[in-house]
Amino acid sequence: MEVETQYTQFDSLNLDCGVTLNPVDCAYQTYGQLNTNKTNAILVTHAFSGDAQAAGIDKDTGQKGWWDNMIGPGRAFDTDKYFVICSNVLGGCKGSTGPASLDPATHRPYGMGFPVITMADMVRLQKKLIESLGIKKLLAVAGGSMGGMQALQWAVQYPDAVAAAIPIATTARHSAQQIAFNEVGRQAVMADPDWNGGEYYIGRPPARGLAVARMVGHITYMSDESMRQKFGRRTRENDDIFEVESYLRYRGSQFVDRFDANSYLYITKAMDLFDLTHNGDMTLTAALESATTRFLVISFTSDWLYPSYQSQEIVNALRRRNHDVAYCELESNYGHDAFLVEVKEQSELVRGFLAKTFKGMNR
Amino acid sequence: MEVETQYTQFDSLNLDCGVTLNPVDCAYQTYGQLNTNKTNAILVTHAFSGDAQAAGIDKDTGQKGWWDNMIGPGRAFDTDKYFVICSNVLGGCKGSTGPASLDPATHRPYGMGFPVITMADMVRLQKKLIESLGIKKLLAVAGGSMGGMQALQWAVQYPDAVAAAIPIATTARHSAQQIAFNEVGRQAVMADPDWNGGEYYIGRPPARGLAVARMVGHITYMSDESMRQKFGRRTRENDDIFEVESYLRYRGSQFVDRFDANSYLYITKAMDLFDLTHNGDMTLTAALESATTRFLVISFTSDWLYPSYQSQEIVNALRRRNHDVAYCELESNYGHDAFLVEVKEQSELVRGFLAKTFKGMNR
Numbered sequence: 001m002e003v004e005t006q007y008t009q010f011d012s013l014n015l016d017c018g019v020t021l022n023p024v025d026c027a028y029q030t031y032g033q034l035n036t037n038k039t040n041a042i043l044v045t046h047a048f049s050g051d052a053q054a055a056g057i058d059k060d061t062g063q064k065g066w067w068d069n070m071i072g073p074g075r076a077f078d079t080d081k082y083f084v085i086c087s088n089v090l091g092g093c094k095g096s097t098g099p100a101s102l103d104p105a106t107h108r109p110y111g112m113g114f115p116v117i118t119m120a121d122m123v124r125l126q127k128k129l130i131e132s133l134g135i136k137k138l139l140a141v142a143g144g145s146m147g148g149m150q151a152l153q154w155a156v157q158y159p160d161a162v163a164a165a166i167p168i169a170t171t172a173r174h175s176a177q178q179i180a181f182n183e184v185g186r187q188a189v190m191a192d193p194d195w196n197g198g199e200y201y202i203g204r205p206p207a208r209g210l211a212v213a214r215m216v217g218h219i220t221y222m223s224d225e226s227m228r229q230k231f232g233r234r235t236r237e238n239d240d241i242f243e244v245e246s247y248l249r250y251r252g253s254q255f256v257d258r259f260d261a262n263s264y265l266y267i268t269k270a271m272d273l274f275d276l277t278h279n280g281d282m283t284l285t286a287a288l289e290s291a292t293t294r295f296l297v298i299s300f301t302s303d304w305l306y307p308s309y310q311s312q313e314i315v316n317a318l319r320r321r322n323h324d325v326a327y328c329e330l331e332s333n334y335g336h337d338a339f340l341v342e343v344k345e346q347s348e349l350v351r352g353f354l355a356k357t358f359k360g361m362n363r
Numbered sequence: 364m365e366v367e368t369q370y371t372q373f374d375s376l377n378l379d380c381g382v383t384l385n386p387v388d389c390a391y392q393t394y395g396q397l398n399t400n401k402t403n404a405i406l407v408t409h410a411f412s413g414d415a416q417a418a419g420i421d422k423d424t425g426q427k428g429w430w431d432n433m434i435g436p437g438r439a440f441d442t443d444k445y446f447v448i449c450s451n452v453l454g455g456c457k458g459s460t461g462p463a464s465l466d467p468a469t470h471r472p473y474g475m476g477f478p479v480i481t482m483a484d485m486v487r488l489q490k491k492l493i494e495s496l497g498i499k500k501l502l503a504v505a506g507g508s509m510g511g512m513q514a515l516q517w518a519v520q521y522p523d524a525v526a527a528a529i530p531i532a533t534t535a536r537h538s539a540q541q542i543a544f545n546e547v548g549r550q551a552v553m554a555d556p557d558w559n560g561g562e563y564y565i566g567r568p569p570a571r572g573l574a575v576a577r578m579v580g581h582i583t584y585m586s587d588e589s590m591r592q593k594f595g596r597r598t599r600e601n602d603d604i605f606e607v608e609s610y611l612r613y614r615g616s617q618f619v620d621r622f623d624a625n626s627y628l629y630i631t632k633a634m635d636l637f638d639l640t641h642n643g644d645m646t647l648t649a650a651l652e653s654a655t656t657r658f659l660v661i662s663f664t665s666d667w668l669y670p671s672y673q674s675q676e677i678v679n680a681l682r683r684r685n686h687d688v689a690y691c692e693l694e695s696n697y698g699h700d701a702f703l704v705e706v707k708e709q710s711e712l713v714r715g716f717l718a719k720t721f722k723g724m725n726r
Contacts, residue, residue: 176590176607177582183608184578187615191571193556208554215547216579219540224670227539233642242635244539245546252550272605279596304667307587 001072001079003029003056003065005095010128013090013097019115023104026129027052027095028087031071032079034133039361041135042077042354043126043162044086045143045150048267049217049259051094054086055079069343076347082139082354089150090125091117091266099262100201110262112198117266119146119274123153127161139358142166142350144339145306146267149274152314155291156276164357165291166350168298169339171310172284172317173275178305181220182268185213189261198262210261211252218251223302223335284317291318294360295325296353298346300338326353364435364442366392366419366428368458373491376453376460382478386467389492390415390458391450394434395442397496402724404498405440405717406489406525407449408506408513411630412580412622414457417449418442432706439710445502445717452513453488454480454629462625463564473625475561480629482509482637486516490524502721505529505713507702508669509630512637515677518654519639527720528654529713531661532702534673535647535680536638541668544583545631548576552624561625573624574615581614586665586698647680654681657723658688659716661709663701689716 005027012022029052034041044054044067055071057064065086071077077084088096091114099114106113130138141154141162148170155165171178189195192209200206222230231244276287295318299311308329318325330345332338339346368390375385392415397404407417407430418434420427428449434440440447451459454477462477469476493501504517504525511533518528534541552558555572563569585593594607639650658681662674671692681688693708695701702709 173596175587176594176596176605177585177587179596179605180578180582180590180607180611183605183611184575184582187578187612188551188554188575191551191575192554212547212551212554212575215543215550219543219547222540224538224540227543231539233536233539233542233638235642242539242542242546244543248543248546249550275596279598304587 001031001056002059003031003053004059005029005052007095008129008132010132013121013125013128015115015121016118017116021097021115024090024097024125025095025101026087026125028085028129029053031055031084032082034083034135037362038135039137040081040139040358041083041085041130041133042139043130043141043154044071044077044084045126045141045147046086046089047143047145047147048271049255050147051092052086052088055084066340070347070350076350077142077354078351081358085130085133087126087129089122089267091122091263091270093260093263096125098260099198099266100260109201111201112262114262114266117270119149119153119270120157122270123150123157126150127158130161136161138162139361140164140166140354142168144168145170145336146271149271152276153274155293155295156287159290159292162293163361164294164296164353166296166298166353167314168346169300169303169306169336171306172287172314173277174272175310179272181216181305182272184216186265186268188212188216189264195261200261205256206261207253207256210256210259210264213264214255215248215252218248220305221336223304223333225302225333226335226337229333284313285320288314288317288323289321291323294357295323296349297325297327298339298349299329300332300334300342301329302333303336303338305336364394364419365422366394366416367422368392368415370458371492371495373495376484376488376491378478378484379481380479384460384478387453387460387488388458388464389450389488391448391492392416394418394447395445397446397498400725401498402500403444403502403721404446404448404493404496405502406493406504407434407440407447408489408504408510409449409452410506410508410510411634412618413510414455415449415451418447429703433710433713439713440505440717441714444721448493448496450489450492452485452630454485454626454633456623456626459488461623462561462629463623472564474564475625477625477629480633482512482516482633483520485633486513486520489513490521493524499524501525502724503527503529503717505531507531508533508699509634512634515639516637518656518658519650522653522655525656526724527657527659527716529659529661529716530677531709532663532666532669532699534669535650535677536640537635538673542635544579544668545635547579549628549631551575551579552627558624563624568619569624570616570619573619573622573627576627577618578611578615581611583668584699586667586696588665588696589698589700592696647676648683651677651680651686652684654686657720658686659712660688660690661702661712662692663695663697663705664692665696666699666701668699
């Protein structure tokens with residue numbers, strides 16, 4: 001399936017911080033066909049470093065979509081039945097407005113002049129996109145990691161506009177440890193003199209700092225066990241370098257070519273700020289009170305970055321008010337990466353859940 | 364107890380890599396009195412960023428020793444009974460020869476010209492120190508984390524010179540994940556332009572890179588739970604900064620004043636290279652075959668950096684050949700830091716184990 005990114009622009013977007021972006025760009029892709037009732041649309045939301053290409057093969061780069069194993073004809077998100085949409089998040093660097101975009105006021109990249117954004121802001125832009133496609137109510141919003149945060153945010157922000165939410169390997173709010181890992185990444189970026197206060201768009205980007213940040217990320221995405229299986233203590237280059245070192249260096253250096261350092265700062269911050277309980281102002285149960293969507297919550301046994309107890313907190317909060325929620329903790333050695341690679345059981349869960357939701361919505 | 368660091372020098376030290384250091388300095392402290400039979404000496408070995416001051420109050424800085432809660436009159440390592448020695452490791456930056464030391468051949472700091480060192484080299488220098496103090500056989504070698512690696516190394520390298528080993532919160536070899544965390548730290552240091560290939564002793568040190576490296580370290584030393592208890596999602600400075608961010612930044616920046624960046628590189632590498640099985644050339648059981656020491660192995664439930672299964676591997680290998688080994692996994696929320704702060708049960712275990720060993724040695 002050959003795919004192509006589409007671009008749309010909206011006049012303005014009001015942000016939580018009080019700033020209004022105008023205009024604002026949104027890059028997206030769609031797969032499958034919207035039915036005449038417009039009741040088969042699914043929004044798939046990407047994780048931190050993802051983009052609008054969730055599925056298919058990019059016709060220019062030949063790259064596969066980040067959830068291609070889950071989206072397509074006959075797959076979990078079956079494009080023979082559903083119309084699947086994925087957009088690059090606000091603050092990103094893959095076609096939607098972000099810190100690398102030109103500030104219309106100055107005709108220069110926003111850089112650190114970009115306003116602080118939140119998960120609610122990202123979702124607000126997605127809502128505009130959905131409306132522009134003529135869709136009043138999504139069949140589902142589904143995503144893993146930061147994508148799961150967006151799914152949760154949709155359920156509380158637009159309960160009437162989404163029938164089902166599938167938050168996977170995620171949390172209702174970052175723990176101190178999750179904030180800490182993000183902060184280390186940010187400090188690594190900002191410690192690089194090439195970062196230059198975010199003003200590097202006419203110079204060279206903070207490649208070394210961003211690479212270090214990405215290395216930290218990769219460790220947290222894998223499990224102790226999956227690293228042992230993949231690398232163990234094997235060495236290369238005349239025994240001088242452990243394979244795991246070589247892998248991390250490669251993945252770190254590679255990341256620089258495809259990601260903007262300021263987007264790294266803004267998006268990780270949005271993740272850290274995300275908190276359905278508004279920093280404890282309300283219980284999670286109260287926060288999810290208004291959600292009328294059905295939920296399918298999935299976590300993975302070896303995911304220590306977004307451990308299962310965080311998914312269970314969400315499930316418990318929903319059950320306390322008799323929300324319609326299914327939960328499954330899937331067995332996996334892949335750590336946080338599991339939501340991208342453990343396709344089999346995840347597909348079955350998603351497939352059944354979507355079919356039932358679709359039936360209910362089209363009764 | 365007011366303490367002071369002593370310094371000694373040896374003509375030469377042969378290293379695993381084939382290089383001979385001459386001369387080589389060794390900084391150390393001692394607490395308590397050596398008995399006339401010289402059978403009450405305990406070597407305490409420090410972790411990665413430790414130093415020779417294991418106990419007491421430094422008379423200049425007022426700083427407490429890193430294991431002061433474990434060493435002193437009436438404490439686990441009872442200085443009324445035992446003569447406790449702690450030395451700064453080879454490759455360190457607290458008085459023993461390391462990359463910041465002057466290379467006698469060039470009269471300039473070694474920098475990256477310092478030879479690659481191993482855990483066996485560190486232990487070889489400690490052996491020289493012990494001999495210079497007239498001690499033929501240590502009652503025990505005890506330490507946590509990298510200190511535990513040294514305790515294990517002593518048991519296989521000098522089985523006749525140590526009656527007991529107490530490796531705590533440690534491993535017989537780093538996993539891919541442990542290597543990965545160290546590698547991220549090294550890359551953070553080397554990404555800092557001020558590192559300058561290790562030639563920064565007349566310029567400014569790579570403060571930002573070393574701070575990032577230390578931040579990663581601190582996350583791995585704590586547990587998810589202890590970070591939640593200590594910081595949660597609390598903020599400071601007008602809600603702009605999470606407390607955990609502020610803490611990590613502080614600890615990172617502080618580290619630069621007390622640690623040499625090149626020592627960071629060399630010592631973490633020695634930890635990664637440490638492998639009692641010689642990269643799988645022999646089983647752990649075979650590797651520990653020659654050890655005639657008694658063992659007390661301790662791990663902590665929430666330590667995810669040196670998880671209990673690694674201690675259990677050591678214990679299982681020892682038991683397979685009927686070595687005298689006691690093992691205890693202590694309940695703690697403190698993560699890897701537990702070996703420094705969970706004093707109560709650890710003290711009881713160590714106290715009883717030392718008393719029994721002392722009795723056996725002085726029969």
